[in-house]
Amino acid sequence: MMQWAVIAGFAMLTLAFVLAFVRLLRGPHAPDRVLALDTLYVDTVALLILLGVHLDSSLYFEAALLIALVGFVSTVALSRYLLRGRLFD
């Protein structure tokens, strides 16, 4: 039961990665690409949490927290660059 749910979860997350990556390649404007990168890091956090449940190890939450932190900082930096034209005033 648990095994099938985890396998279905991995399959749906892979498909979500592919869809976000298509938007990253196609995105007509720069904020679309930044939004696709944002979605990709959120999907990565979901994948790491699911891997932690699958392998029965709580080590992966540290990696998930780190990726969430770096992804948020990078999204803020990119949208600030789009907004101001430079990163630091």
Added chain:
Amino acid sequence: MDWIVAALIVLGTAFALIGSLGLLRMGDFYLRLHGPTKITTFGLGCLLLASVLHFASRGRFGLHEILVSLFLFITAPVSAHLLAKAALHLHLPSQASPPRRQGG
């Protein structure tokens, strides 16, 4: 307990898939902004709840999952707001009709 964890895992990843589908299929940027926020709040919320229940049923109750979910719930609206501000600044095209001017 395993049934609840399995159902929450399937629900959360299904929401991740639906959010990415919305990101791909919606018409303009302001509509596309809806999908990823649903992934962050509902999909990751379900997955983190599933993980908390899974590790609690094995006698290991950790604070890491709650920390991750708290951080994501705080930062998701901030990044969405900054992206919307950047899109408004760049005058991205929108499908919505412009607002009617009040008082002629």
